[in-house]
Every structure is written in C-alpha cells, then in structure tokens.
Amino acid sequence: xxxxxxxxxxxxxxxxxxxxCTSGSPARWHVFVLPHHAGVIYHDASGWVIRVPAGWHVxxxxxxxxxxxxxxxxxxxxxxxxxxxxxxxxxxxxxxVLPTRGISLIIATxxxxxxxxxxxxxxxxxxxxxxxxxxxxxxIRWSVASQPNPTGPLFSDxxxxxxxxxxxxxxxxxxxxxxxxxxxxxxxxxxxxRFGRT
Numbered sequence: 756x757x758x759x760x761x762x763x764x765x766x767x768x769x770x771x772x773x774x775x776c777t778s779g780s781p782a783r784w785h786v787f788v789l790p791h792h793a794g795v796i797y798h799d800a801s802g803w804v805i806r807v808p809a810g811w812h813v814x815x816x817x818x819x820x821x822x823x824x825x826x827x828x829x830x831x832x833x834x835x836x837x838x839x840x841x842x843x844x845x846x847x848x849x850x851x852v853l854p855t856r857g858i859s860l861i862i863a864t865x866x867x868x869x870x871x872x873x874x875x876x877x878x879x880x881x882x883x884x885x886x887x888x889x890x891x892x893x894x895i896r897w898s899v900a901s902q903p904n905p906t907g908p909l910f911s912d913x914x915x916x917x918x919x920x921x922x923x924x925x926x927x928x929x930x931x932x933x934x935x936x937x938x939x940x941x942x943x944x945x946x947x948x949r950f951g952r953t
Contacts (some may be wrong), residue, residue, distance in 0.1 A: 761809050767861070804948075813830060818838065824866055825864060827864060829859055857928075860927065886917070888945075891938070900912075
C-alpha cells in the first residue's frame with residue numbers, strides 16, 4: 756500500500772503535464788514506476804521506451820517556430836524548463852539555465868530544414884544515421900560542439916534512425932559533472948532505449 760501511494764505522488768505531476776502537452780487530447784505517453792526506487796520506464800508516444808534513473812526528471816515537450824518543430828522528451832538530473840526550438844540549431848536544453856552540476860539528455864524528432872543531418876555529403880555533418888544500441892556519449896560517432904566558455908556546458912548530438920523514422924539525441928553536461936561516472940550513467944540510459952511497447 757505504501758508503494759502505491761508513493762507511485763501516485765510521483766505520477767501526479769507527470770499526469771498533469773501530459774494534459775498540458777497534448778492540449779486537452781488524451782495523453783499518449785506514460786511512465787511506469789519501477790519498484791524499490793529503481794527509477795521509471797518512459798514510454799514515448801512514437802513507440803520507444805527508455806529507462807530513467809531514480810531522481811531524474813522526465814519532461815515530454817513539443818516546440819515549434821518559424822517552420823521548425825521538435826517533439827520528444829527531456830531527461831535531466833535536475834529540474835529544468837522545457838526546451839524550445841531555435842531555428843538552425845538542434846533541439847537542446849538552454850545552456851543558460853543548466854548549472855555546472857546539471858545533465859540533460861533530449862531524445863526527439865527535429866524537422867528543422869536548416870539542420871545538418873546525414874547523409875548530406877557535407878564534411879561537417881554526421882556521415883550516416885546511428886542505429887540501436889546507441890554508442891556511448893562523447894565517443895567518435897557523436898558530434899561535439901566547440902566550447903567557447905570553458906566553464907559552460909558541453910554539447911553533443913547524434914542522429915539515429917529506426918525503420919523509416921529519424922531522431923536526434925542531444926546532451927548537455929555541466930563542467931563539474933563531466934567525468935567518467937556521470938558519462939557511465941548517460942551511457943546506461945542510452946543503452947536502455949528500445950522501440951516497441953515492451
């Protein structure tokens with residue numbers, strides 16, 4: 756009985772968020788709370804699932820502006836506002852609100868026609884789409900942006916595909932938590948990504 760009460764407390768704000776994200780239509784994403792405080796399983800509306808560690812925040816979002824739109828989920832070790840589309844840039848957490856101990860991972864669709872995506876033949880673009888299981892973050896497959904501010908967050912992104920659908924994963928990680936242990940947490944989350952409802 757105690758576990759059910761705790762699960763209800765965790766899910767209540769998420770259910771309210773689902774109503775807000777779908778503008779009154781039935782929520783198509785959901786989370787399953789794992790027992791023993793082991794985190795949650797997030798089920799996205801587009802048919803994929805991912806395991807999220809205990810204490811992390813799950814924030815589904817949808818954003819559009821000037822002909823560009825993105826939809827997906829932001830996972831973070833601290834509470835953050837929803838990401839918003841900035842044309843010509845991959846969907847990502849706002850670096851101005853991410854503290855030095857913050858970590859965010861976004862998995863989403865991003866249809867901005869100005870984005871560099873595979874396979875375009877441009878040297879600056881990712882050569883081909885990654886497939887599951889996704890590689891460890893900040894390895895050779897991931898694109899890593901130059902960092903003009905050494906104390907600011909480090910950004911990385913990876914395009915991947917499943918079937919005929921393409922997605923982007925973007926990571927921002929604060930300077931104080933860019934280390935092997937936190938990268939291992941991200942790697943474990945990414946490795947849990949699966950398509951299907953099971």
